[in-house]
Amino acid sequence: MMNKSIAILQKNWPLLQTAFLEHIQISFFAVAIGIIISVPLGILLTRMPRLAKRVMAVMGILQTVPSMVMFGLLLPVTGIGKPTAVIVLTVYSILPILRNTYTGITEVPAGYTEAATGMGMNSLQTLFRVELPLALPVIVTGIRLSSVYIISWATVAAIIGGGGLGDVIYTGLDRYNHTIVLMGAIPASLLAIATSFVIGRLARLAIPKGLRREGNV
Amino acid sequence: MFELLQRAAVHLLISLSGVVLAMVVGVVIGVILTRVPKLAGPVIGVVEVLQTIPSLAMLSILLVFFGLGNMTAVMAIFFYSLLPIVRNTYIGILALELALLEAGRGMGMNSLQILFQVELPGAIPVIVSGLRISLITAYGIVTIAVLVGGGGLGRYVYRGIQMSDMTMLFTGAIPICLMAFLTDLFLNRLEQKLLHR
Numbered sequence: 001m002m003n004k005s006i007a008i009l010q011k012n013w014p015l016l017q018t019a020f021l022e023h024i025q026i027s028f029f030a031v032a033i034g035i036i037i038s039v040p041l042g043i044l045l046t047r048m049p050r051l052a053k054r055v056m057a058v059m060g061i062l063q064t065v066p067s068m069v070m071f072g073l074l075l076p077v078t079g080i081g082k083p084t085a086v087i088v089l090t091v092y093s094i095l096p097i098l099r100n101t102y103t104g105i106t107e108v109p110a111g112y113t114e115a116a117t118g119m120g121m122n123s124l125q126t127l128f129r130v131e132l133p134l135a136l137p138v139i140v141t142g143i144r145l146s147s148v149y150i151i152s153w154a155t156v157a158a159i160i161g162g163g164g165l166g167d168v169i170y171t172g173l174d175r176y177n178h179t180i181v182l183m184g185a186i187p188a189s190l191l192a193i194a195t196s197f198v199i200g201r202l203a204r205l206a207i208p209k210g211l212r213r214e215g216n217v
Numbered sequence: 218m219f220e221l222l223q224r225a226a227v228h229l230l231i232s233l234s235g236v237v238l239a240m241v242v243g244v245v246i247g248v249i250l251t252r253v254p255k256l257a258g259p260v261i262g263v264v265e266v267l268q269t270i271p272s273l274a275m276l277s278i279l280l281v282f283f284g285l286g287n288m289t290a291v292m293a294i295f296f297y298s299l300l301p302i303v304r305n306t307y308i309g310i311l312a313l314e315l316a317l318l319e320a321g322r323g324m325g326m327n328s329l330q331i332l333f334q335v336e337l338p339g340a341i342p343v344i345v346s347g348l349r350i351s352l353i354t355a356y357g358i359v360t361i362a363v364l365v366g367g368g369g370l371g372r373y374v375y376r377g378i379q380m381s382d383m384t385m386l387f388t389g390a391i392p393i394c395l396m397a398f399l400t401d402l403f404l405n406r407l408e409q410k411l412l413h414r
Contacts, residue, residue: 064397066357152271185274
C-alpha cells in the first residue's frame with residue numbers, strides 16, 4: 001500500500017510540480033489584479049459615503065454566494081478554461097480588499113486627519129501621508145483574507161477547467177484514488193497556510209513605526 | 218419539484234448538523250479558554266489554521282477518513298465552524314463588563330451560576346454572529362461536497378456545469394443563494410434584537 005503510494009507519487013511528481021506552480025500563478029494574478037482594482041476603488045468610496053454604503057451592502061450579498069455557484073453562473077458569460085478562472089477569482093478577490101481598504105481608512109481616528117488639516121495638508125497629502133499609512137495594516141489583512149480565499153477557490157476552479165492543484169484533486173476523486181487526492185489536497189492546504197502566515201507577518205510590519213508597541217511586532 | 222424540496226432539505230440538514238455539532242463543542246472550548254487564558258492563543262491559532270485549509274482540500278482529506286457521502290461534508294463544516302464559534306464565544310464572554318460579574322458574585326452566585334446566568338446570556342449576540350458566518354460558509358461547503366459524494370443542491374449545480382445546462386444550474390443555484398441570503402438577513406436581525414434588548 002505504502003509502496004504503491006510512493007510509486008504513484010514518483011510517477012506523478014512532474015505533474016504535481018506543474019499543478020503547484022500553476023496554482024500559485026493563477027492565485028497570484030487574481031489577487032494582484034484584485035489589489036490594483038480594489039485599493040483605489042476603496043479610497044474613492046471613502047470620499048462618497050452614501051454610495052459606499054450601498055456598494056458594501058451589495059458586496060456583502062455577493063460574498064454569500066458559494067464558489068461553485070459563482071463559477072457556474074459566469075460560465076455562459078466567459079466560457080470554460082483558465083481565463084474564466086482568473087476572471088472569477090479576481091472578482092472575488094476584490095471584495096475583502098475593498099472592504100478593508102474602506103473600513104481601514106474610515107476608521108482612522110478623526111484626531112489624526114484633523115491634525116493633518118491643521119498642519120495645512122491638502123486632501124491628497126492627508127490621504128498619502130496620514131490615512132493610507134494608518135490604514136495599511138487593515139488593508140494588508142484584507143489582502144491576506146483575499147489570498148487565502150482565492151487559493152481555496154482556485155482548487156474549485158478545476159471543475160471549469162481552471163487547472164492548478166484542484167485538477168489533481170479532481171483526477172484523484174474521479175479515479176477514487178486517495179493518494180492522488182492527497183497529492184493535490186495537502187500541497188493546496190500548505191500553500192494556503194504558508195501564504196496566510198507570511199502576509200500576516202507583513203501586516204504586522206505595516207504598522208507605522210511610531211505606533212508599534214511591545215508585543216505588537 | 219418534490220426532488221428539489223428534498224435536496225434543499227438535505228442541504229439544510231447537512232449544514233445544520235455540522236454547525237450544531239461545532240456549536241456544542243465550540244462553546245465549551247470557548248468557555249474553557251476564558252478560564253485558562255494561557256491556552257487561548259495556541260488553541261485559537263490551531264483552529265485558525267484549520268480554517269485556512271481550502272474547502273475542497275479539507276473535503277478530500279476528510280474523505281480518506283470518512284469515505285464518500287454526507288459524513289465527510291458534516292465533518293468539514295464542523296472544522297470550519299469551530300473558529301467563528303470558539304473565537305466569538307471567547308471574545309463575547311471576555312467583553313462583558315466586570316461590573317456584571319461582580320454583581321453576580323455579590324448576589325452569591327457560584328462560578329457555574331455566573332457562567333449560565335450571566336456570562337453565556339451576555340455573550341449570546343456575539344455567538345449568534347458566529348453562527349451566521351458558520352451557516353453561510355456551510356451552504357457553500359455542502360455545494361462543493363457533491364464532489365465527494367455528498368447530497369443536497371450541489372448535484373444540480375455540478376450537473377449543470379458539466380452539461381452546460383443553465384436551467385439545471387439555476388435549479389440548484391437559486392435556492393442556495395436564497396438560503397444564504399435569508400440566513401444572513403434573519404440571523405442579522407436576531408443579533409440586532411439581542412444586542413438592543
